[in-house]
Amino acid sequence: MTTTEAWTAVHDHAARLKPVHLRRLFAADPGRAAALAFAEDDLSVDLSKEKLDRAALDALLGLARAAGVEAQRAALFAGAPVNATEGRAVLHMALRGGAPAPAGDDVDGTRERFLAFAETVRAGQLPGGPVRDVVNIGIGGSDLGPAMAARALVPDCDGPRLHFVSNVDGAHLADTVAGLDPARTLVIVASKTFTTQETMANARLARDWLGAHAAERMAAVSTNLDGCAAFGIPQERVFGFWDWVGGRYSLWSAIGLVLAIGIGAARFRAFLAGAAAMDRHFREAPLERNLPVLLALAGIWRRNAMGWPSVAVIPYDQRLARLPAYLQQLDMESNGKRVTRAGAPVGTATGPVIWGEPGTNAQHSFFQLIHQGTDVVPVDFIAAATPRDADPRHHAMLLANCLAQGQALAFGRDTAEVEAEMAAAGAAPEAIARLAPHRSFPGDRPSTTILFRRLDPHALGRLIALFEHKVFVQGAIWGVNSYDQWGVELGKALARPLIPALAEGAAAETDPSTRALIDRIRALAAGG
């Protein structure tokens, strides 16, 4: 990609636009706000505060075409083995009716089965009596999706209370089950492989905590049905899925069981339908008004053309508090890659560092750096126009802050303005000279604003699918495999021999630094 004319054209536009302040871009084009805002139904993506213009966006669209994004999209939806290093198709869209399912895999039947189970639990009809709490044990994609969505959809959660345990730190399970009644708690072990060290350790601990109730109070979600059986979970409470569903894309499968128990089958279907609507849009809309494509291109612009290495995701929505963490896995585990699909060094920067917290809280912690620090950190603002159930005045305050941050980042407040304002307020010339540099905002800092009407299951499903397809498009342009994650394997393997070394002082062949740290930990533990 980096040697193509399309790539050079994008970089030429970047060289042209780098010195041009966002204020000047707005002044030069009165139609800019409308020209760089895109919508599908009530979902909109506003790129007008990105440091690009129509010509640059056209060059980016040229890059997408040159990279064969349309053909790669067709291959994805056709079930080609786009995850080549693992020889797998990538068809999580089939779980929500957004793509045809592979022949022979009973996607609809499996969905009906786990949704029927969810309704049984909600109706209090599980053998052993009604369930008051559900504890989902899983990690990564087997945790972040349902945990994020359960929090986002609190007003829809009218079933048993939902809890999530992911960390192998024993405190996580202990703190979660403290106060719960094993007789009235359902534990779901969610693991695609059913071999993940943390999940299996927590599953064993939970089984001990359930005691005599374990026989009736455990369910499992996995592609490893033999593993579930060996663990002792009866077949009628095991829900499968397929290897063409990546862990970080598995929320739509039975991994969503805990969420379905919380919100019920009908709302879970609405959640799937929202994602399927985005699948349709992504497949059918021309690139120039295709929201995932445009979002991806803005990301390529930020990362490659402008050279900014991170993105702050700031939902102005407390219920989307876990969305940044969810998007971290989705984006960074997918596109944190250094070689192309062919195994050659990728030759350009790939996935950015994704981080964030909800606003307005973020304004009172790290926004100082985003406004006045020396690094440019592009921001993705995400907000619903109307609250589900919160006070409308509070929602107006929330959104006013969201818009004001975008404004302040883009337009800033230059030194002359600050000096004039201070003078008008009667400040002494000495104070003006001393304080004006501190009180000036350079501005010219980019952001994208994503808006939708209301955070309900349909809107959430659509929002997540928007980001899934954005990640796909970026991976397609960078030429990487977005669907494997070999980078997490080495640490897992190295941890294994260190467990007995830490727990029992067993010998472990390791490097001198790690050896010294083990000795230090054991000495501290012995003293404490």
Ligand SMILES: O=P(O)(O)OC[C@H]1O[C@](O)(CO)[C@@H](O)[C@@H]1O
């Ligand atoms: O669902 P599993 O197999 O327990 O895996 C959990 C997570 O671990 C990872 O493989 C990374 O370690 C993720 O991709 C995955 O979501």
